[in-house]
Amino acid sequence: METILTVNHLTKKFGYLTAVNDLSFTIEKGNVYGILGPNGSGKSTTLGIILNVVNRTSGEFSWFDGTTSTHQALKKVGAIIERPNFYPYMTAIQNLKLVCKIKEVPETKIQEKLELVGLWDRRNSKFKTYSLGMKQRLAIASALLNDPEILILDEPTNGLDPQGIHQIREIIKTIAGQGTTILLASHLLDEVEKVCSHVVILRKGVNLYSGPVDSMLASHGFFELRTNNMEQLISLLEKNASFGKLENFNGTLTAYLKEEMDAETLNKMLFEKGIVLSHLVKRKESLEEQFLTLTNNN
Ligand code: ADP
Numbered sequence: 001m002e003t004i005l006t007v008n009h010l011t012k013k014f015g016y017l018t019a020v021n022d023l024s025f026t027i028e029k030g031n032v033y034g035i036l037g038p039n040g041s042g043k044s045t046t047l048g049i050i051l052n053v054v055n056r057t058s059g060e061f062s063w064f065d066g067t068t069s070t071h072q073a074l075k076k077v078g079a080i081i082e083r084p085n086f087y088p089y090m091t092a093i094q095n096l097k098l099v100c101k102i103k104e105v106p107e108t109k110i111q112e113k114l115e116l117v118g119l120w121d122r123r124n125s126k127f128k129t130y131s132l133g134m135k136q137r138l139a140i141a142s143a144l145l146n147d148p149e150i151l152i153l154d155e156p157t158n159g160l161d162p163q164g165i166h167q168i169r170e171i172i173k174t175i176a177g178q179g180t181t182i183l184l185a186s187h188l189l190d191e192v193e194k195v196c197s198h199v200v201i202l203r204k205g206v207n208l209y210s211g212p213v214d215s216m217l218a219s220h221g222f223f224e225l226r227t228n229n230m231e232q233l234i235s236l237l238e239k240n241a242s243f244g245k246l247e248n249f250n251g252t253l254t255a256y257l258k259e260e261m262d263a264e265t266l267n268k269m270l271f272e273k274g275i276v277l278s279h280l281v282k283r284k285e286s287l288e289e290q291f292l293t294l295t296n297n298n
């Protein structure tokens with residue numbers, strides 16, 4: 001694994017308010033990370049610190065292998081942390097040419113990046129004629145001009161209509177598919193669930209969870225089961241150490257797992273004991289339910 005960013009015990013205080021509280025996490029190359037938390041939980045402050053626009057109070061962060069200075073490292077970072085801002089009377093092409101000059105990258109990259117965000121057809125339109133979604137997509141193209149190692153986005157779909165939201169999410173997935181590491185801050189659970197492979201959950205600046213989106217909590221999911229032989233099924237699962245809570249409701253038994261088990265294994269085991277199922281579904285709690293559990297218990 002190649003490390004892109006290491007954050008260690010980072011804390012930021014604004015007067016008496018602790019915006020980021022002893023936060024640690026690591027970003028590995030090739031993954032899509034979400035910093036998820038309600039408004040005011042410290043997401044933008046965290047991004048500001050690692051991008052050197054907000055001073056930390058204590059703790060450390062280091063880019064890449066730890067030997068590169070932050071100043072050097074940031075040349076390999078593409079970030080959009082504010083509303084996209086370009087020259088309103090200049091076209092997309094003209095604006096990006098300017099960015100190329102500033103970033104010292106060849107203008108040949110412009111077409112590729114505009115095509116990636118679906119704006120090549122609108123390349124000669126003035127920035128001020130763009131919708132908010134198009135502006136955001138232009139900002140993404142701009143941030144990608146120097147082929148950064150990591151793309152950082154703060155609430156990338158805020159204020160967009162459903163179509164604009166969908167377009168941005170698809171673009172993020174495409175960029176990730178090309179191997180670019182992504183870190184995005186969002187207060188939207190479904191956004192993180194749809195786009196990210198990993199998540200850092202913040203509440204009042206405190207890290208509640210960090211790890212793969214799939215394995216949040218120690219939850220191994222649950223089965224929904226139906227059979228004509230409910231009593232026998234229940235007594236069997238009660239004796240099975242892999243199962244915890246059992247809920248029988250309207251003829252459907254919900255059986256919560258305490259450890260990993262797949263549906264086939266359960267089906268086979270029950271069949272061998274003479275129980276034939278008419279319904280078998282394995283489910284995991286949605287991220288939303290898990291998120292609510294996490295935030296309520298802390
Ligand atoms: P998020 O991006 O998760 O919505 P922020 O990082 O913007 O959260 O803010 C975290 C907390 O820090 C909030 O309570 C916010 O009011 C406070 N905060 C952010 N920036 C400043 C600042 N420059 N001065 C004082 N308080 C700030």
Ligand code: MG
Nearest residue numbers: 043044045154
């Ligand atoms: Mg924010």
